[in-house]
Amino acid sequence: MDLLRDGLIEAVRLILRADPELRQLVLRSLIVLLTATALAAVVGVPVGVALAIGQFHGRALVLVL
Amino acid sequence: MGLPPVLVGLVVTLFLWRTGPFGALGLLDTPAAMALAQFLVAEPIAAGFTRAALGLLEPDLLAALRVDGAGRLALGWELVRAASPQVLLAVAAAFGRAISEVGASLMVGGNIAGQTRILTTAIVLKTDRGNFALAIALGMVLLALAFLVNVALGWSARLPAPAGA
Numbered sequence: 399m400d401l402l403r404d405g406l407i408e409a410v411r412l413i414l415r416a417d418p419e420l421r422q423l424v425l426r427s428l429i430v431l432l433t434a435t436a437l438a439a440v441v442g443v444p445v446g447v448a449l450a451i452g453q454f455h456g457r458a459l460v461l462v463l
Numbered sequence: 464m465g466l467p468p469v470l471v472g473l474v475v476t477l478f479l480w481r482t483g484p485f486g487a488l489g490l491l492d493t494p495a496a497m498a499l500a501q502f503l504v505a506e507p508i509a510a511g512f513t514r515a516a517l518g519l520l521e522p523d524l525l526a527a528l529r530v531d532g533a534g535r536l537a538l539g540w541e542l543v544r545a546a547s548p549q550v551l552l553a554v555a556a557a558f559g560r561a562i563s564e565v566g567a568s569l570m571v572g573g574n575i576a577g578q579t580r581i582l583t584t585a586i587v588l589k590t591d592r593g594n595f596a597l598a599i600a601l602g603m604v605l606l607a608l609a610f611l612v613n614v615a616l617g618w619s620a621r622l623p624a625p626a627g628a
Contacts, residue, residue: 401595404596405595405596405598405599406599408597408599408600409597409599409600409602410600410603412596412597413600413603413604417600419597420597420600420604422577423580423581423582423585423601423604424582424604424608426494426579426580426581427582427605427608428608429494429498430494430497430498430568431558431561433498434499434500434501434502434504435501435505435554435557435558435561437498437502437506438502438505438506438558438561439554439557441502442505442507442508442509442553443509443510443543443553444539445506445510445513446509446511446513446514446550446553447513447514447539447542447543448539449510450513450517450542451538451539451542452535
């Protein structure tokens, strides 16, 4: 259990003192994630709308994906 | 609905490889490549949930809009507005997919310290090396991040209060 307990204590310590490596990772993760999510929304929602109301070639294939 | 992240990682790597079709762009092992890979993993989720949400709308609404002579764009916009809480949920699901995948990010980003290492790929590395304290800390932050973004999206998408409440 020492592994878990020591790991947890040290983890909380790293977060509380805003470890520079940790801060950098959080920032980069947020940038990548929010870029990807924004793109997914801008492209995915219209594609979803087209799938819901439209008839077009390849619709069946896109539906499977 | 949804593509396996490792497959996306493979295909994006092939396209961005130095001698590949888009190799000249030099995007492999950059955060841009990671965002692209996560986008490809998340986009089908957003599309699938949006389609499902619109499928639940009253068929009368679509018919009425068509009678009104709404163009395709206006029609789509009105439907998205009518199902906006569910469409926001679709975006939240896409975010959830992006934050939970690690394979594609690892493959196209290379997990380079200070450049393309992000929370998920760092957890893989730190756990591998037995640096559990940092791995746990990263895990906690990742969880908090997912929670915060979902609360924000859920708040903006909050469903109307049930009738009579």
